[in-house]
Amino acid sequence: MNGLGFRTLFSKELRRFLRVPGQTLLSPLITTSLYFLVFGWSLGSRIREVDGVPYARFILPGLVMLGVVTNAYLNSASSLFVMKLQGTVVDVLVSPLSYAEILGAFVGAAVARGLLVGGIMWIVGAAFTGFGVAHPALAVLLLLVVAAGFASLGFLTATWAASFEQVNFLPTFVVTPLTFLGGVFYSASMAPPALRWLTQANPIYYLVEALRWSVLGRADAPPVVGFGVAVALAGAALLAAYAVLRSGWRLRG
Amino acid sequence: MSEPVVRLRGVSKRYGDFTALDAVDLDVAHGEILALLGPNGAGKTTLISIVAGLVRASAGEATVLGRDVVRDYRFTRRAVGLVPQEINFDPFFSVEETLRFQAGYFGVRLADDRLEEILVALDLVGKRHANTRSLSGGMKRRLLIGKALVHEPRVLFLDEPTAGVDVRLRQQLWAYVRLLRSRGTTIVLTTHYLEEAEELADRVAVIDRGRILLVEEKDRLLERQGGKTLRITLAAPLAVLPAGLAALGARLAEGGRAVEVDARPGGSFGPALAAAAEAGFPVGDVETRRASLEDVFVSILGGEAGGDRR
Numbered sequence: 001m002n003g004l005g006f007r008t009l010f011s012k013e014l015r016r017f018l019r020v021p022g023q024t025l026l027s028p029l030i031t032t033s034l035y036f037l038v039f040g041w042s043l044g045s046r047i048r049e050v051d052g053v054p055y056a057r058f059i060l061p062g063l064v065m066l067g068v069v070t071n072a073y074l075n076s077a078s079s080l081f082v083m084k085l086q087g088t089v090v091d092v093l094v095s096p097l098s099y100a101e102i103l104g105a106f107v108g109a110a111v112a113r114g115l116l117v118g119g120i121m122w123i124v125g126a127a128f129t130g131f132g133v134a135h136p137a138l139a140v141l142l143l144l145v146v147a148a149g150f151a152s153l154g155f156l157t158a159t160w161a162a163s164f165e166q167v168n169f170l171p172t173f174v175v176t177p178l179t180f181l182g183g184v185f186y187s188a189s190m191a192p193p194a195l196r197w198l199t200q201a202n203p204i205y206y207l208v209e210a211l212r213w214s215v216l217g218r219a220d221a222p223p224v225v226g227f228g229v230a231v232a233l234a235g236a237a238l239l240a241a242y243a244v245l246r247s248g249w250r251l252r253g
Numbered sequence: 254m255s256e257p258v259v260r261l262r263g264v265s266k267r268y269g270d271f272t273a274l275d276a277v278d279l280d281v282a283h284g285e286i287l288a289l290l291g292p293n294g295a296g297k298t299t300l301i302s303i304v305a306g307l308v309r310a311s312a313g314e315a316t317v318l319g320r321d322v323v324r325d326y327r328f329t330r331r332a333v334g335l336v337p338q339e340i341n342f343d344p345f346f347s348v349e350e351t352l353r354f355q356a357g358y359f360g361v362r363l364a365d366d367r368l369e370e371i372l373v374a375l376d377l378v379g380k381r382h383a384n385t386r387s388l389s390g391g392m393k394r395r396l397l398i399g400k401a402l403v404h405e406p407r408v409l410f411l412d413e414p415t416a417g418v419d420v421r422l423r424q425q426l427w428a429y430v431r432l433l434r435s436r437g438t439t440i441v442l443t444t445h446y447l448e449e450a451e452e453l454a455d456r457v458a459v460i461d462r463g464r465i466l467l468v469e470e471k472d473r474l475l476e477r478q479g480g481k482t483l484r485i486t487l488a489a490p491l492a493v494l495p496a497g498l499a500a501l502g503a504r505l506a507e508g509g510r511a512v513e514v515d516a517r518p519g520g521s522f523g524p525a526l527a528a529a530a531e532a533g534f535p536v537g538d539v540e541t542r543r544a545s546l547e548d549v550f551v552s553i554l555g556g557e558a559g560g561d562r563r
Binding site for chain 2: 002003004005007008009012015016019020083086087088090091092093094095096097098248252253
């Protein structure tokens with residue numbers, strides 16, 4: 001076990017995103033705050049409540065989930081991709097770090113960024129809607145597992161990607177549409193049949209609902225499904241990232 | 254040779270139909286400087302990368318200090334330092350941070366005096382806290398060398414280390430490479446500057462199209478392969494080469510202002526000088542020139558191109 005090696009890479013990855021807080025912490029915070037203000041405030045004045053919960057409070061868990069997912073993904077994806085592009089990935093590959101240590105450091109730092117952004121968003125949003133959380137430990141656990149899953153997906157994407165466009169493919173064409181259609185801003189029970197079907201076929205919907213249950217104490221979908229999706233996603237993505245790293249594909253000649 | 258520090262046996266690397274390395278056998282001895290010479294695409298970087306763990310061999314075995322580079326990668330990578338050919342830098346961090354991170358990856362806490370020593374040796378003291386983005390090309394290359402040294406490797410691979418480095422710094426780096434060798438570090442050097450190999454190397458390995466063509470001590474190689482040329486500069490030009498010199502294979506150069514004659518390795522210029530004295534022409538200057546490593550290199554690769562494959 002190369003404990004110092006692991007801690008060094010993990011700490012380097014943390015410092016990398018903390019060094020550009022405007023881009024890595026402030027920017028997602030502003031974007032999500034705008035969602036919150038525009039959707040929560042403007043629609044909130046018309047919708048008022050969803051299943052007995054004020055609309056702004058209803059959408060907050062989904063926004064936090066969106067922030068955690070995209071930031072965990074982007075951190076490992078952009079860091080590894082930039083290292084590939086600049087050639088500094090060589091520094092890690094020639095070192096005596098094991099595959100698990102390398103993956104653990106990248107995923108760990110990406111999870112930290114995801115939770116940091118999600119936590120800040122939560123504090124800002126909760127300041128307007130109330131700080132009460134029904135199941136705080138489960139909420140944190142869910143976000144941790146989801147962040148690890150998306151961080152691993154980011155690592156996989158960066159391993160495969162040959163351009164920034166490819167790095168951005170997943171968040172742009174998959175995660176954002178699925179999140180918007182995943183019941184962040186609406187309840188599936190309120191939606192017309194076609195949208196309801198689309199929503200219920202979307203795995204991110206179950207993640208959002210599980211977080212909503214953890215925070216609000218109620219949700220449309222059974223939370224156990226969301227927790228199951230999170231564990232399955234994280235397990236599969238971590239295993240796939242480990243296998244790809246071990247195979248040397250696109251990293252070692 | 255005692256137990257080699259690096260040993261390759263039958264190491265091949267294939268990319269689809271292309272063979273980058275073809276059953277390479279090579280031993281690198283403790284404390285030597287081995288220059289790996291070859292044209293672009295010969296397989297030099299692939300060979301180095303296999304030992305450093307950047308590339309996986311398709312066949313064969315590579316060991317460092319007797320341990321397999323794949324099975325015992327933690328041990329072998331701690332023993333190896335690599336200065337890659339391509340300059341890389343992380344624009345998020347300073348020179349000091351970069352060196353400390355690199356040491357950390359190897360499980361080493363970089364002591365302040367060791368950091369200072371590296372910065373001094375590589376002329377980067379003034380840039381200790383500078384962001385790596387602000388460094389010049391030569392400084393970035395020196396930082397690469399520093400990164401390869403932070404864990405005090407037993408074997409240092411230098412892949413074109415002085416490309417783009419000015420003459421003064423090249424001299425400094427050469428001096429530092431010699432210092433490392435004197436402390437027991439084994440060095441494998443690839444370079445396009447044959448002058449660099451000639452200056453530093455104890456032994457030379459010539460590689461072309463993935464095959465090792467020759468491994469020999471540099472001095473013996475120059476002695477064996479590199480003949481000498483005698484050049485007599487004349488005080489007044491000659492129109493016709495005297496028969497005694499012509500019989501020895503001499504030639505007129507510079508429009509008759511000089512006479513040149515080659516001696517094969519081990520040969521003597523005695524007969525040529527006697528023939529010149531007998532011809533009685535006025536001599537301005539006499540010099541001999543030994544073939545450089547570049548001449549030998551070109552001649553070896555030329556022979557290879559002519560079908561003289563081992």
